[in-house]
Amino acid sequence: MRAVRGLWHWRHNPLCRATDLMEAWVALAALLLILLVAPVIGALAGSAAQEDLQRAVREQEESRRLVTATVVRKLERSALAADPETAVRDNRSRVQARWTAPDGTGRSGPVTARLRDPEPGDRFALWTDAQGRTAARPLDSATATTHAVLAGFGAALLTVCLVEGGRRLVVWRMVLRRYARWDQAWDRAGPDWGRTGTGS
Known part of the structure; x- marks a missing residue:
């Protein structure tokens, strides 16, 4: 969330790195997936479970x-x-x-x-x-409905966890790449970076 708020803050800042913007965009995409996709997946899973469980209720009542x-x-x-x-x-x-x-x-x-x-x-x-x-x-039908609702919540929660896990993985890879670039920059600067231009 901090990265999403930072997206607006960094938009015209000259100190903003490309990775900062990319990190904020990844966080915004993850937030949109959590808010829009997770409820849909939960509803679809819950309705599918409800249909199957109600069919099982009817079959058990008949048999x-x-x-x-x-x-x-x-x-x-x-x-x-x-x-x-x-x-x-x-x-x-x-x-x-x-x-x-x-x-x-x-x-x-x-x-x-x-x-x-x-x-x-x-x-x-x-x-x-x-x-x-x-x-x-x-x-009974009420218990079947309760199980279906729990299945829907579980599917939505699993979707949220997967999206957040994916976001963390992407950000972790970006941070590793950033550290690798810093190491390359330090290697190019050489061991006497502090004395450059001092005439020693």
């Missing part, structure tokens, strides 16, 4: 069914279960349950139920696929 399962018995927690302190606060339990698949066949198996202290005969909701196998809860 998954909410059925009512019945607890057969409570299953013991495995030895590899999570921390016992968090398990006390968790309102889910492993149970052996039975349910009816969407095609009418009976199914049973170990599942996780949102019951704190399940007893045989307790009923709970369970998501299954079309064949009656247990499945994760389908993604």
Whole structure:
């Protein structure tokens, strides 16, 4: 930003080097890319993610069914279960349950139920696929939209980082070239530059 402000300041200054102007123009181009291109890329990425995620929501809603399962018995927690302190606060339990698949066949198996202290005969909701196998809860539309917005912000932020990284790389190369020119100028001046014209 300092270089962009300096662009106006240096425009008629006789001490302005070509590299100073070039550095300011590079900064101005980077700023314009950040302000104009990054939001467009973010919007395009967000809308593409929204379209894909909403399609996934529709597919999951079509392929998954909410059925009512019945607890057969409570299953013991495995030895590899999570921390016992968090398990006390968790309102889910492993149970052996039975349910009816969407095609009418009976199914049973170990599942996780949102019951704190399940007893045989307790009923709970369970998501299954079309064949009656247990499945994760389908993604809802609001969560999909949130993910799409985050994807758009992420794409815009990545664009900003790439543009700023490119600007820094270009400026770094310009500074290296400037230092190389200074070294050449010092070499041409020679080792007695301080005594030139003194008659010694």
